[in-house]
Amino acid sequence: MPELLSQDTIENRLAELEDWHYRDSAVHKTWKLKGFLTAMSFANAIAHLANEADHHPDLSVHDYNRLTVRITTHSAGGVTENDLTMAERIERLRHGG
Numbered sequence: 001m002p003e004l005l006s007q008d009t010i011e012n013r014l015a016e017l018e019d020w021h022y023r024d025s026a027v028h029k030t031w032k033l034k035g036f037l038t039a040m041s042f043a044n045a046i047a048h049l050a051n052e053a054d055h056h057p058d059l060s061v062h063d064y065n066r067l068t069v070r071i072t073t074h075s076a077g078g079v080t081e082n083d084l085t086m087a088e089r090i091e092r093l094r095h096g097g
């Protein structure tokens with residue numbers, strides 16, 4: 001089972017990622033997209049990435065054009081390397097990398 005990371009480690013890693021935060025045993029970010037379908041498409045792209053990685057974030061499309069992603073490792077009960085890796089992969093996806 002992947003091991004839980006300390007708050008210091010998590011916050012140091014998140015400092016490299018724009019607008020990601022650590023709260024309630026998870027890392028999360030909210031984007032404001034161009035519209036509802038853009039937000040849905042981004043959520044779907046993340047869903048495919050997540051399924052390939054077998055690591056599944058919580059995805060919420062809300063307030064018309066916002067997407068909130070929350071990532072935690074259920075089996076560990078908090079944030080592990082797998083969550084930070086997923087956050088990094090989502091950022092690369094968003095920026096076309």
Ligand SMILES: C[C@H](O)[C@H](O)[C@H]1CNC2=NC(N)=NC(=O)C2=N1
Nearest residue numbers: 054055056057072073074075076
């Ligand atoms: C069997 C399967 O690999 C596990 O249930 C995976 C699936 N996706 C998962 N996703 C997340 N976020 N945390 C987990 O502990 C987890 N476990």
